[in-house]
Amino acid sequence: MANKVFKNAGLKPGTYKILTTGSPPNCNFRTPPKSRFASDASNAIIAGMATLTIRQLDQKTKTRLRVRAAHHGRSMEEEAREILRSALTASPRSNGNLAEAIRRRFAPLGGIELSLPKRDAVRKAPGFEE
Numbered sequence: 001m002a003n004k005v006f007k008n009a010g011l012k013p014g015t016y017k018i019l020t021t022g023s024p025p026n027c028n029f030r031t032p033p034k035s036r037f038a039s040d041a042s043n044a045i046i047a048g049m050a051t052l053t054i055r056q057l058d059q060k061t062k063t064r065l066r067v068r069a070a071h072h073g074r075s076m077e078e079e080a081r082e083i084l085r086s087a088l089t090a091s092p093r094s095n096g097n098l099a100e101a102i103r104r105r106f107a108p109l110g111g112i113e114l115s116l117p118k119r120d121a122v123r124k125a126p127g128f129e130e
Contacts, residue, residue, distance in 0.1 A: 054080075 062076075069079035 065079060066076055069076045072079060072082075074082070
């Protein structure tokens with residue numbers, strides 16, 4: 001079955017409901033615990049897929065998604081799935097040394113030499129004897 005996008009399917013204007021199963025809205029699949037039929041197994045797979053509704057998506061973002069999807073030769077729905085998949089499977093950033101990260105970030109810009117002011121000799125600590 002083909003994937004479908006239902007515009008304003010019982011939602012506020014400007015929202016879209018993407019059904020990854022290709023089934024009509026509000027369709028429930030129930031599979032017996034021990035199924036003997038291939039159609040029941042197929043329905044179980046479809047029922048296991050998630051549906052995601054994105055509300056208040058501005059027109060500019062939707063347009064950019066549509067253009068990006070067309071550039072990659074995919075539907076908007078498949079492009080959104082790929083974006084989520086790649087964002088969530090990327091390796092997490094390591095907790096390294098913050099000073100080193102800042103140094104690496106600004107190293108291409110060059111640096112400046114600062115002259116440190118001269119310091120006085122270390123004073124003797126006061127004594128508290130009586």
